[in-house]
Amino acid sequence: MIQDFGTDGVIFLARGLMWTLGLSVATFLCGGILGLIFALGRSLGPRWIRLPIATYIELVQATPLLIVVFLSFYGLPFFGLYLPPLAAASLALTLYATAFLADIWRGCIEAVPRTQWEASEALGLSGPETLRHVIMPQAIRISLGPTVGFMVQIVKNTSVTALIGFVELTRAGQLLNNQTFQPFHVFITVALMYFAICYPMSLWSEKLKEKRNVDSTAH
Amino acid sequence: MSTALHIEGLKKYFGAHEVLKGVDLEVASGDVIAVIGRSGSGKSTMLRCINGLEPFQQGRIRIAGHVLGEGPQNLRVLRTEVGMVFQSYNLFPHLTVAENITLAPRVVRKLPRARHDELVDKVLSRVGLLDKKHAYPDELSGGQQQRVAIARSLAMEPRVMLFDEVTSALDPELTGEVLKAIQELAETGMTMVLVTHEMGFARQVATKTVFMHHGRVWESGPSEEIFGNPQTDELRAFIEPNLK
Numbered sequence: 001m002i003q004d005f006g007t008d009g010v011i012f013l014a015r016g017l018m019w020t021l022g023l024s025v026a027t028f029l030c031g032g033i034l035g036l037i038f039a040l041g042r043s044l045g046p047r048w049i050r051l052p053i054a055t056y057i058e059l060v061q062a063t064p065l066l067i068v069v070f071l072s073f074y075g076l077p078f079f080g081l082y083l084p085p086l087a088a089a090s091l092a093l094t095l096y097a098t099a100f101l102a103d104i105w106r107g108c109i110e111a112v113p114r115t116q117w118e119a120s121e122a123l124g125l126s127g128p129e130t131l132r133h134v135i136m137p138q139a140i141r142i143s144l145g146p147t148v149g150f151m152v153q154i155v156k157n158t159s160v161t162a163l164i165g166f167v168e169l170t171r172a173g174q175l176l177n178n179q180t181f182q183p184f185h186v187f188i189t190v191a192l193m194y195f196a197i198c199y200p201m202s203l204w205s206e207k208l209k210e211k212r213n214v215d216s217t218a219h
Numbered sequence: 220m221s222t223a224l225h226i227e228g229l230k231k232y233f234g235a236h237e238v239l240k241g242v243d244l245e246v247a248s249g250d251v252i253a254v255i256g257r258s259g260s261g262k263s264t265m266l267r268c269i270n271g272l273e274p275f276q277q278g279r280i281r282i283a284g285h286v287l288g289e290g291p292q293n294l295r296v297l298r299t300e301v302g303m304v305f306q307s308y309n310l311f312p313h314l315t316v317a318e319n320i321t322l323a324p325r326v327v328r329k330l331p332r333a334r335h336d337e338l339v340d341k342v343l344s345r346v347g348l349l350d351k352k353h354a355y356p357d358e359l360s361g362g363q364q365q366r367v368a369i370a371r372s373l374a375m376e377p378r379v380m381l382f383d384e385v386t387s388a389l390d391p392e393l394t395g396e397v398l399k400a401i402q403e404l405a406e407t408g409m410t411m412v413l414v415t416h417e418m419g420f421a422r423q424v425a426t427k428t429v430f431m432h433h434g435r436v437w438e439s440g441p442s443e444e445i446f447g448n449p450q451t452d453e454l455r456a457f458i459e460p461n462l463k
């Protein structure tokens with residue numbers, strides 16, 4: 001059935017956008033929790049914890065996201081595990097976000113000078129107390145800009161899950177185009193929807209990074 | 220006078236590099252000890268061993284009733300008795316002056332909030348910075364930051380204070396205010412060990428001066444004698460250019 005691209009089409013895309021956002025939020029939450037644990041293990045853990053985490057980060061960062069998505073969807077059934085597109089997409093994106101967030105946050109924890117640990121421990125604070133009251137508050141401030149920047153990457157990269165048939169914004173655009181044959185109208189609308197979400201976040205990320213630079217040079 | 224700090228045969232290696240080669244030092248309560256010596260002679264390492272920031276391989280350190288060097292230590296308790304002030308201040312940049320001061324008393328000592336103001340006022344008045352309570356470290360000059368670092372240390376009511384070249388990072392016109400704060404602290408009877416390049420200050424304020432050379436206490440004695448009548452060539456060579 002060929003129909004014109006109109007209000008119905010926009011509503012259909014908006015529903016796809018909701019899935020994009022839902023998948024992004026889920027990815028950020030799951031990847032964030034695991035990423036934090038990995039970041040702490042990577043920067044503060046003993047060698048036998050640091051090494052496997054470092055390997056995981058390197059491995060995922062060197063693999064195209066699409067391949068991780070394909071592995072979750074087409075590869076896991078090989079081991080008898082059949083995931084529906086939504087679950088496979090969430091799993092793949094979480095694996096991906098965990099690696100990148102762990103790496104970003106490890107850098108932020110290590111960016112807090114060694115002397116802050118010493119000053120705190122010299123005052124009698126334990127390691128975990130130092131982490132909680134001295135190191136993390138500073139690391140979090142450092143991390144805000146890059147973290148929001150990576151959230152933009154997550155939103156854009158959810159689009160690769162279209163290739164396993166998960167109907168998020170990009171896949172919704174493809175489906176609509178197949179019905180309307182108005183690719184320019186459809187995909188410009190899709191692009192504008194991504195832009196409306198990503199651009200403000202990019203601006204916000206830049207602002208946070210700038211603020212941090214001002215903070216660290218102020219004297 | 221009772222002994223506040225007693226170091227016996229302290230040896231410390233970084234890998235194969237022997238940095239402290241058997242240091243002995245006795246400090247009585249109320250003593251102000253200046254530690255002088257060339258860069259790399261092991262002064263900082265000795266201070267860091269005293270409050271447990273560096274482990275060491277041989278010897279014993281007795282400080283404020285604790286013994287380091289005989290099995291596992293309760294470093295946490297030790298560190299609340301020994302204050303340390305660093306060359307680079309190391310204030311916590313995300314906390315105000317008052318919060319810098321109360322962090323350790325609050326977390327380690329569980330000091331109730333109602334007593335925080337009183338504590339902040341008490342230690343800040345000792346370094347003359349009562350008006351900076353609500354400032355952040357980056358709003359202060361280097362000299363003020365270092366005085367806050369001293370106040371932060373005092374808030375834990377240490378029995379011994381260690382100072383590691385606390386004026387070396389400061390512009391010359393700012394060293395005076397920090398030295399004054401230290402001198403006033405000395406006059407209250409605080410036991411102190413201070414590594415310093417300020418020879419005039421060491422001579423004037425320290426009851427005893429220790430000259431370290433190649434990881435050893437090369438020469439030590441009353442400051443007047445160390446500066447007025449040095450016994451070894453190494454000490455003479457070290458202080459002569461400084462006294463000019």
Ligand SMILES: Nc1ncnc2c1ncn2[C@@H]1O[C@H](COP(=O)(O)OP(=O)(O)O)[C@@H](O)[C@H]1O
Nearest residue numbers: 233236238256257258259260261262263264265
């Ligand atoms: N963390 C470290 N690792 C390896 N060597 C160190 C370390 N800290 C200090 N050293 C070495 O120990 C020696 C004494 O250093 P230090 O105690 O800092 O001397 P000072 O404070 O008298 O200048 C120097 O040779 C220095 O290079």
Ligand SMILES: [Mg+2]
Nearest residue numbers: 262263264384
């Ligand atoms: Mg030194």
